[in-house]
Amino acid sequence: MTDLLSDDHAQARDAEDPLRAFRDEFLIPRHDGADQAYFCGNSLGLQPRGARAVVEEVLDKWAREAVEGHFTQPAPWMPYHELVRDRLAQLVGAEPSEVVAMNSLTANLHLMMVSFYQPTIERTAILIEAGSFPSDRYAVESQLHYRGLPPKLTLIEVEPDNADGTFSMAAIERAIRDNAERLALIVWPGVQYRTGQAFDLKEIARIGHEAGAIVGFDLAHAVGNVELSLHDSGADFAVWCHYKYLNSGPGAVAGCFVHERHARTTRPRFAGWWGNDQSQRFRMGPEFHPTPGADGWQLSNPPILGLAPLRASLDVFARATMPALRRKSVQLTGYLEQLIDAQLAGTIEILTPRDPSQRGAQLSLRVRAGREAGRALFEHLATLGIVGDWREPDVIRISPAPLYNTHADVLRFVRAVKDWRHAG
């Protein structure tokens, strides 16, 4: 029988990994003279080696050419966001005109709600998941306040119906159907940040639309993690960030999707000159004529230095390809799950769904002995260079990223937890 816990087994699986060379394209932080076992790509992805060169390219161009850099080849700054468009579209399963890299996730969520949350007398409610990422909740609640609507009456927070904090599709469907007549907007995550549960976006969009609501997704934990078909999902809009699985650096410029059917919408929007029709932008006229498609929601000329690493990152994704990454991710997270079940079941509980189609890379773990023990384990792991992250009240998130994590990393984590348990 295969000894899953042996170095030989982990090394053999790493040796046959067709994506193994990609690890060398990342800068792995060091700990006591060795690579960290870095499982925190769900929070901040590692730096691709190619990132420095693209950032330096911008700095050099700025030094040499100053304002002319907006127009001169290669990579003029004026249409710089277009350099990432095609690859981004491919990554999220959208048409190029449906995606734009701009702002930050929360800012984009607000911009989307300004356009796509249009309460009427009958329909005022916004539906989100209970325990949603705080920024999303603040954004939604503040949009309601902004429209003079009391969140107590208009914010619907769907409670998870499973004991581990996850949602059944039936519960989501029930919540939508039960509120169909008053629902204006649904904002749902692609992958829930605390539990790691992944959702069937097409199905949620279908049920939401059937109920007469607009459907938008927060894909912070989904993009670059699970395969997405945003166009086919029928979602009205989606927003995400690029600093997690997309490895584009802290606070990297974020992403936004607007479905093609809204490309020429006359809905209100908060406008800025960068969203104005490109042919007219520099006429400096008083009238705003939005560029059709997602580009029409841009406000400002983008921070080129913040956008540059995304080029390097998307280059890696284009070569690795999402289907291959996902295949490896399912294996790697499955290996982590197998080892926890076999070796640590009495110590650790897995909150994330067991079905690979209902999760991405992340497993959310809870130490059975309670919060204090969980926190102690988390801090102990950090002293060994094993980096996950902690989400209150008691969750350790461990996310093996298929671009740079290995089976050996996973084994190191499991051994460290075993040793910690033996040490009492």
Ligand SMILES: Cc1ncc(COP(=O)(O)O)c(C=O)c1O
């Ligand atoms: C699910 C989710 N939504 C929103 C945010 C907020 O992102 P930003 O700070 O880029 O606005 C995060 C950040 O981690 C997140 O995980």
